[in-house]
Amino acid sequence: MFTPFIILIIVLCLGVIIYIAARKLPAVKSVNPKASPVIQQMTIKQQLIRQRLERRLRDGGAKLWVFLKPAFNHLGLKLRQGYQKLVDLEEDYRHKVLQSSFKDKVMQEQKNDEIIKEAEQLTDEEKYQEAEKKYIEALTLDEKNVEAYKGLGRLYLLQKDYEHAKETFEFLMILDDADPFVYQSLGEISVDRGDLKTAEDKYLKSLQLNSKDISVYLNLAQVYLNLDEPNKAFEVITQAVTQEPKNPKILDFLIEISIILQDKVAARKALRQLAEANPENQKLDDFKKRIEEL
Template identity: 35%
Template sequence: MILDISIFILLVASAVILLMILFRKFSILATIDVDSVPQEKVEQKKEDIIEMRLRRKLEWLKNNLNRIIKPIFGFLNNIFKLTYQKVLELEKSYQEKSQAVSDDQNFNQQKTRALLSEGEELYNSEDYGQSEKKFIQVISLDYRNVEAYDGLGKVYLAQKDYEHAIEAFQHALKLEDKSSGVHCDICQVYKELGDFDKAVLYIQKAIELDPNNPKYLDALIEISILKKNRFLAKEAYRKLKKVNPENQKLSELEKKIENI
């Protein structure tokens, strides 16, 4: 009986010890995430594969881009070089043409001055036909030359061709309306025509532009005497005496004014 109890106790103790060992094993296994271990390895493997594929694609893209971009940059570089060369050629051509134009302008200016001088000399020597030709030549070179139109007007005035004289002087005034000399010249035309009112207007404009010019003041006095405008004549005489007291005509002009 005692032996049976001992055997029973021994069996129970063995069973308890075995259960404790099994419990510990299960506890350790319980702490391990069985599912996560292979899944992590799979995920890592996938990442490695994706990374490897990405690197391959990037390498392929790099190689292909180099093959594509390199010729494009080469083409653009050639275009730039050609364009730059063309710009240099155009600039050189422009400079050459500008120089040629400048040379032509200088030549024309020299020729214009020479023709104007010749025209004035011929006018002073009363060779009006040749003088007219010289001034017309100047206009053919420089159609905006005020001196040429003024000289032409003087030639026509000397020839008593008053209509063409007025046209020439008026054209000169269109080009330069502040030319006191042209205003004085056109005044002489109207004086010759007997239109003293217009003559006074033009000579007064000349004096307005050049107040102390004795020639203009003298012309105003002469026209005022012809108009029998004593007040205007005396006013012009007073200014002339002030700006040109040595004028030999002062006494003569004073007598004419007193006789108005």
């Protein structure tokens, strides 16, 4: 066992060692290992080796690029030329396809026009069944052919086949909802069916799309007379007169409505216009007599 004296000696020695270490620690920290000549030489040598290697790589790469550059340029040129040929071939093919498609479309339209003309001629000759077949043939070639549907609808109207006529014109409305003829035809169908209010709506829509169709004015005025609304009929016929002030048929109708309304002034004015437009009209004397009786 250690005696107290020995322990004291050991503690004193440790204290001296710690004191000396504490005194020397700042000096140890200030030592820079890189400042060693040996280490500096090794660092410089490594830098020289790295620089030499980089220089050789650059020189070798430059020489290799000088050697390969013409080949790359030639390859790039060939690739660009090949790509341009592909573009030209594609453009030429597209042009031929479009040209062929356009020719086919024109030929089909011409064929359809001929078929429709044949159907119209057959309709005029009252060969309705043959005309219907022609219209259907045209629609087989072009299921959205508006003229074929119009002709077919007219054909059904002539045969008083109002159900098929209505179906045809209503389908035509899907293809072209801005065609005044469609609404005019639906108005005629409504009149024949006795649905005068629907006829009124259809005729008004037709005039909204085309305000110069005199036949629609006349039909609408007749609808108003049938609805016992002569004032509206008078307004409609007056509008028609502004479109065609010398049309005997319109003036004739205007005189009739004016007489119904007991409007002697309007009737006399219309009579003068009718006499100027058609002095040989056989109704002039009768109209004059009826007006004077108002």
